[in-house]
Amino acid sequence: MPTSTWFRLNVAKRERVLEVAMREFGEHGYSTGSLNTIAREAGIAKGSLFQYFSDKLEFFAFVCDEASRRIREEMERRIERVDFDQSFDEWLFDVLCDWTEYMADHPLERGVTAATNFELDNSVRSVVRDTANQHYLLVIHPTLQLWKAQGDIREDADLEVLATWLMMILPFLALAPYYDGLDPIHDLRGRTPAEQRPVIRQLLAGFRPMFATDK
Numbered sequence: 001m002p003t004s005t006w007f008r009l010n011v012a013k014r015e016r017v018l019e020v021a022m023r024e025f026g027e028h029g030y031s032t033g034s035l036n037t038i039a040r041e042a043g044i045a046k047g048s049l050f051q052y053f054s055d056k057l058e059f060f061a062f063v064c065d066e067a068s069r070r071i072r073e074e075m076e077r078r079i080e081r082v083d084f085d086q087s088f089d090e091w092l093f094d095v096l097c098d099w100t101e102y103m104a105d106h107p108l109e110r111g112v113t114a115a116t117n118f119e120l121d122n123s124v125r126s127v128v129r130d131t132a133n134q135h136y137l138l139v140i141h142p143t144l145q146l147w148k149a150q151g152d153i154r155e156d157a158d159l160e161v162l163a164t165w166l167m168m169i170l171p172f173l174a175l176a177p178y179y180d181g182l183d184p185i186h187d188l189r190g191r192t193p194a195e196q197r198p199v200i201r202q203l204l205a206g207f208r209p210m211f212a213t214d215k
Contacts, residue, residue: 001058001062002052002053002058002062003051003052003053003054005051005052006051006052006053009052013042013044016042016043017038017042017044017049017052018063018066019108020037020038020041020042021033021038021042021059021063022063022066022067022108022109022111022112023108023111024037024038024041025060025063025064025111025112025115026107026108026110026111026112026114026115027111029115029118029119030056030057030060030115030119030121030124030128031119031120031121031124033060033115035049035056035059057124057127060124060128061127061128061131063112064112064115064116064128064131064132065128065131065132065135067108067109067112067113068112068113068116068131068132068135068136069135070109071102071106071109071113071135072135072136072138072139074102074106075095075098075099075102075139076139078095078098078102079095079098079139079143082094082095082098087152088147088152088153088211089204089208089211089212091147092204093200093201093204096169096170096173096200096204097193097196097197097200099170099173099174100173100174100177100193100196100200101193103173103174103175103177103178104177104192104193110174110175110178113132113171113174113175114175114178114179115128116128116129116132117129117171117175133167136166136167136170137163137167140163140166140167141159141163144159144162144163145159151213152211152213153211153213154211154212154213157210157211158210161210162210162211165207165210169203169207173188173196173200176188176189177189177190177191177192177196186199186202
């Protein structure tokens with residue numbers, strides 16, 4: 001949790017520090033992300049960072065939480081615009097396409113998503129992943145419950161299993177087009193969001209038997 005000094009900074013300065021930190025941690029991760037670089041590029045003294053946060057881990061955790069919050073809030077806005085009168089699988093296709101377009105257009109948030117997923121230090125990863133997971137689940141759980149209540153997910157479908165599938169597929173679609181070695185099967189590396197759509201269709205076709213009703 002940031003100190004009160006952080007919240008007394010003017011909004012523009014806070015945004016500058018966050019933007020620089022998202023870029024640095026997104027490109028280099030926690031271990032090699034440089035506080036010296038962040039301070040220099042944000043135009044502040046390095047010591048000021050320790051007036052805002054108790055240590056590097058708290059700073060990294062805050063940056064990851066802020067990135068996850070921004071992603072969640074923007075995706076919530078986008079989901080509100082997706083047609084709920086279509087079938088669940090068509091709705092989910094549209095949402096996943098929106099997700100890939102968002103990640104393509106927001107390299108800072110995508111980089112922080114990578115940093116939270118690729119962090120090697122277990123103690124660090126558990127801190128940032130726990131927070132990121134909660135942001136995912138704030139959207140996933142109520143959405144699945146809504147679709148099941150509407151009858152588009154069959155009664156005996158296990159919503160926890162469906163949520164688990166989504167928790168795996170979202171980071172995969174966010175990162176596989178931009179990082180080597182994540183997708184040896186569909187070859188998403190370097191594909192545009194439009195080029196990713198047939199793969200999303202294919203993945204949904206494999207997922208469909210887990211929830212599909214007879215209607």
